Amino acid sequence: MVKKFKRSIVQCLSSILMNANIAGFWRGKIYTGKSKNLCLPILNCYSCPGALGACPIGSLQVSAGCSTYGISFYVLGFLVLMGVLFGRLLCGFLCPFGFIQDLLYKIPFPKLRIPQKLDRGMRFGKYLVLAFLVLLLPLLFADSYGSTIPYFCKYLCPAGSLEGGIPLVSMNKPLQATVGWLFSWKMFVLAVVILTSMMIYRPFCKYLCPLGAFYALFNRFSFYRYYIIQNKCTGCGLCSKVCPMNVETMKTPNHAECIRCGMCKNKCTQNAIQVKKIRNFKEEHYEKIYKK
Amino acid sequence: MITKMKLQFMQCSILFLAVIIMVIGIINQEYESVFNKAINICLECIGIG
Incomplete structure (x- = not known):
């Protein structure tokens, strides 16, 4: 709030x-x-x-x-x-x-x-x-x-x-x-x-x-970006439910439609959505899990 | 799928390109046309003409 x-x-x-x-x-x-x-x-x-x-x-x-x-x-x-x-x-x-x-x-x-x-x-x-x-x-x-x-x-x-x-x-x-x-x-x-x-x-x-x-067009490549921390995310889908721009945050945290309002980040109880860069983190890690 | 290296390369390339493009624009004094438009009421923008 x-x-x-x-x-x-x-x-x-x-x-x-x-x-x-x-x-x-x-x-x-x-x-x-x-x-x-x-x-x-x-x-x-x-x-x-x-x-x-x-x-x-x-x-x-x-x-x-x-x-x-x-x-x-x-x-x-x-x-x-x-x-x-x-x-x-x-x-x-x-x-x-x-x-x-x-x-x-x-x-x-x-x-x-x-x-x-x-x-x-x-x-x-x-x-x-x-x-x-x-x-x-x-x-x-x-x-x-x-x-x-x-x-x-x-x-x-x-x-x-x-x-x-x-x-x-x-x-x-x-x-x-x-x-x-x-x-x-x-x-x-x-x-x-x-x-x-x-x-x-x-x-x-x-x-x-x-x-x-x-x-x-630049949202996917911008320096300011969201990361999903794989081992913290439980896959509850709450982030996607609260997103006012209808983005599936856990699948595509840097979707073209995301306006970075932070609703998903604030709602996440596990603090799995982060802004700062994480060493050795690859964005596709989480995408792979959801594609299974 | 974008790896961290690829992403950083793309970010830096686009950033570099953007600065170059902007500097070319500044050298060509393109800001003058922006200024000239911005200091006069844009009749189209406000729905007059």
Whole structure:
């Protein structure tokens, strides 16, 4: 319970620190300081009045057109670096939109259990979003001046609507006059994500988030990883039962979907799930036992 | 199946590659395009245009 509370504190602090330009919220203006040269390692809209850094997914899309190589090496290198160091730990502990979804799921509301096959299929959605909306479409449809539409931000991103759209439009009168069908569409997407977040744990992270998809590619190789200590594990399966991302922790402790929330680790009565590296430990030891 | 040696090799290779890619991006001053986008309100992001 205390450990779970600690994660919420980290998430809360991270959300505040990354959006610390509080004055921007009532002025209806965004921050324009030098720190916006830097990308944040999580999905946080750079048009949020409080944002101190740039959104990596937004930056990746806009740089597709203007970069000589079709992709920003600066942003890509940064994301790979974060991915290999932390994997999806960033989703579980630092992402403000993930934190909002965590809070929404705590609201007493009928919870929905998606059938396993459908759930697995839908999880590919985020890879499609990454491949098409974030990488391919901005690259293919960039004009001769190098400007391109950030398709993901424009048509899908609920974080931009919540963190940027609502505060800016409500405080900035010239923007209010320009609101049209696109704003209505984005509010609809946001409403759907909010509603489903009360019924399903982190639906946006599971099915749509391109940054989650990117970090998921590195989860198996990241420096921050989970280990199952073979001689401590009794195979009770409690870790898999409590996992909100539906990961079978004892079989695949470093599964692409694991956001390192630590629920399995906290629940394990044998302390068999560990983070630190163990000498001479081979990850496949435990997998072998379960394949028998 | 990943052995400890293979895993460490992969981790270090990816880490090295990431740093190289990022340094190339910094040398090309790609952070300027990130900055220019981030200091202006992104109308697409907030659902205006």
